[in-house]
Each structure stands twice: as C-alpha cells, then as structure tokens.
Amino acid sequence: MARVRVLPESARAPGRRETENALSLAHRMPRLVLEARRVAANLAHGIHGRRRAGTGETFWQFRPFVAGEAAQRIDWRRSGRDDRLYVREREWETAQTMWFWIDRSASMGYVSDLAQASKIERAIVLGLALAHCFVESGERVGMLGSMPPRAxxxxxxxxxxxxxxxxxxxxxxxxxxxxxxxxxxxxxxGDFLSPLREIAAMVEGISSRGARGHLVMIVDPVEETFPFQGQAVLHDLEDGLSLRIGDAASWGQAYRLRIRQHREELQDLARRRGWTLTIHRTDRPASEAALRIMTLVATSRGAGIGGR
Known part of the structure; x- marks a missing residue:
C-alpha cells in the first residue's frame, strides 16, 4: 500500500521560520529554481520557437488557403507555382503578457511514495520553467497579486x-x-479541489474582459487511485477536520467517481470559457506538462480550444 505524508506548514509557507526549519520552502527554493531551469532547457529541445501568425511586417510562412477566407488574402504569385491556393502569413510581433498563480494551500503539501515530488514543489518547478520559456519567447510574465509583468x-x-x-x-x-x-x-x-462554484466564479472574474486562461491540475497518484484498505482516518488539510472510516476500500469507488465528476465539470467549465485544462500527475516528469501547456497556449491563440 502506498504511504503518504503531508508537508508541514513551514514547507509550504516560504519565508516563515526558515532559520528554524531546514525543510522550509524558502530554504528549498534555490534547488527548485535550478530544477525549473533544467526543465526549461529540456523543453527548448522539444519546441522550435513559438512564432505565430498575426499583425506584423515580418514574413512567416505560406499556408494553404481555407474555404471561407477572404480572397484578397491569397498570394497569387506563390499560388501560380502550384495547383493550390496559398495565403502569405506574417509573424505576430506584439509581446503578450502571461499571468501566473501557484497554489500554496495546505492540500498542496500532500505527497505519497509513488510521486517524484510533492504537489507544491512540482507546481513551483512547472510555473518557473514555463515562465522562463515564455520570457525567452519574447513575452512578459507577471504573478497575480504579487508581481507586475516583467521580461x-x-x-x-x-x-x-x-x-x-x-x-x-x-x-x-x-x-x-x-x-x-x-x-x-x-x-x-494548483490542485483545484475547491467547490466548482468557487472555481467558476474565479474563472469568470479573470476572463471577464475576454482574456484566456489555462488550468493546470496537479495530482498525486494516490489521490487518483485511493488504494487504501481497512481502518483509515481521512484528514481535510484545508479545514483541519478528520473522519475515521471502518473500511477504506468501500469508499474507493465512490471517491473515484466523485473525482471523475469534478474533473468533468472542470473540463466543461474550461471549454465554455475557451480555456484549457491539463491534469498532471506528480509521478510523471514536469517536462511533459510544460510542453503540453506551451503547445496549448500556442494553439489557443489560433482558436479557443479546451484541452485535457
């Protein structure tokens, strides 16, 4: 059976008692920054820039003409060399701003022996790696509520x-x-285990002016499978509540159903707002999620597509 533990508050609360507790997030932050840079370096080999069509003067590429487009977009000189119609696209030259938020609440301190890292550490590494890649692509990065955009x-x-x-x-x-x-x-x-109505209100608020967003759900493998049996005590890390149950295995099916329904509702919420949803398990490399998110960001700028 998988063993689990919960990181103490000082391990989630950077800057608090770091001189007293060597496990504090502030103490571990240099290592997480180095890990993020390693992920970003690996990511650079998996992507070849993030150039995209848009307003600008620099030629980017020719692409096939799509039925329904305005005829004046056709490049007749290029089309004359082939039996197809082509459109000349220019490269987007306006820097955009990416806003980040990283969940550091109590539930992010959860980690099992099946995971490569705790949820909080994986969230930070993933966020820092993505920010590095976006800046390298010529964009600005800020943090909601704590840091203005910068490049x-x-x-x-x-x-x-x-x-x-x-x-x-x-x-x-x-x-x-x-x-x-x-x-x-x-x-x-974050892990987005809050009630859906609260998540929906947050998403509506951020996107009220038409901005797009990407939800990255960090999950420990044990949180998905609930592999427990026999006597068990369930702890609510956010509210500090505990519940003793007689047969953990009998709770498993209901728990997994509830998790699946919650994710389906999140997916539907993201799709309706033109956002994307990525579910990342902490037993998988951070680079997998980072590459997927970079791809979803590039794709969403061409058309609002929800991911999973």
Whole structure:
C-alpha cells in the first residue's frame, strides 16, 4: 500500500521560520529554481520557437488557403507555382503578457511514495520553467497579486522571490479576483479541489474582459487511485477536520467517481470559457506538462480550444 505524508506548514509557507526549519520552502527554493531551469532547457529541445501568425511586417510562412477566407488574402504569385491556393502569413510581433498563480494551500503539501515530488514543489518547478520559456519567447510574465509583468531573463529568480515574500496568500486555494486584459493569458497551477462554484466564479472574474486562461491540475497518484484498505482516518488539510472510516476500500469507488465528476465539470467549465485544462500527475516528469501547456497556449491563440 502506498504511504503518504503531508508537508508541514513551514514547507509550504516560504519565508516563515526558515532559520528554524531546514525543510522550509524558502530554504528549498534555490534547488527548485535550478530544477525549473533544467526543465526549461529540456523543453527548448522539444519546441522550435513559438512564432505565430498575426499583425506584423515580418514574413512567416505560406499556408494553404481555407474555404471561407477572404480572397484578397491569397498570394497569387506563390499560388501560380502550384495547383493550390496559398495565403502569405506574417509573424505576430506584439509581446503578450502571461499571468501566473501557484497554489500554496495546505492540500498542496500532500505527497505519497509513488510521486517524484510533492504537489507544491512540482507546481513551483512547472510555473518557473514555463515562465522562463515564455520570457525567452519574447513575452512578459507577471504573478497575480504579487508581481507586475516583467521580461527579465532572471524571471525564475524574480518569481521565486515574489513567492517567498508573499505570505498573505499562502493559505488561499484559489487566485485573487482579477480581471486581466483581453490579450493577456493566465496560467493557474494548483490542485483545484475547491467547490466548482468557487472555481467558476474565479474563472469568470479573470476572463471577464475576454482574456484566456489555462488550468493546470496537479495530482498525486494516490489521490487518483485511493488504494487504501481497512481502518483509515481521512484528514481535510484545508479545514483541519478528520473522519475515521471502518473500511477504506468501500469508499474507493465512490471517491473515484466523485473525482471523475469534478474533473468533468472542470473540463466543461474550461471549454465554455475557451480555456484549457491539463491534469498532471506528480509521478510523471514536469517536462511533459510544460510542453503540453506551451503547445496549448500556442494553439489557443489560433482558436479557443479546451484541452485535457
């Protein structure tokens, strides 16, 4: 049976008692920054830039003409060399802003022996790695409620410092209410175990002006499978409640059904708002989720597509 543990508050609350507790997130942050840079470096080999069509003067590519497009978009010189019609596309040259939020609430301290890292560490590594890649692509990165957008090559260190300094929101399991500009995007990383109505209100608030977003759900393998048997005690890490149950195995099927329904509702919410949903298990490499999110961001700018 998989063993689980919950990281102490000091391991989730950067900047608090780091001189007393060597497991504090502030103490581990340099290692997480290095890990994020390693993931970003690996990611660079999996993507070949994030150039995309848009307003600009620089030629990007020819692509086949699609029925329904305006005829004046056809490049007749290029089309004359083939039996197909082609459109000349220019490269998007306007920098956009990516907003990040990383969940540091109590439930993010959960980790089992099946995982490569705790949920909080994986969320931070993933967020810092993605931020680094976006800045390298010429975009600005900010953190909702704690850091204004910037385009520094030291973005991972800047975000790490912002996390360490931001003690006020370490128990918040959802990002602050904020309405971001239509051309901006949000990448929200957490376990999203809150009631759906609260998540929906948050999503509606952030996207109220037309901005897009990407939900990244961090999951420990044990949270998906519930492999427990016999006598057990269930702990609510957010509210501090406990429930002793007689036969854990009998709870498994109902638990897995509830988790599946919650995810389906999240998927539907993301699809209706033109957002994407990525589910990342902590027994998988962070680079897998990072590459998927980079791809979804690029795809969503061409058309609003929800992912899973």
């Amino acid at each position: 520094t090559r030291q973005i991972a260190e800047s975000m790490a410092q912002a996390l360490v300094a931001d003690r006020a929101s370490r128990e918040d399991d959802l990002p602050p209410q904020a309405s971001i500009a239509p051309q901006h995007e949000a990448v929200l990383i």
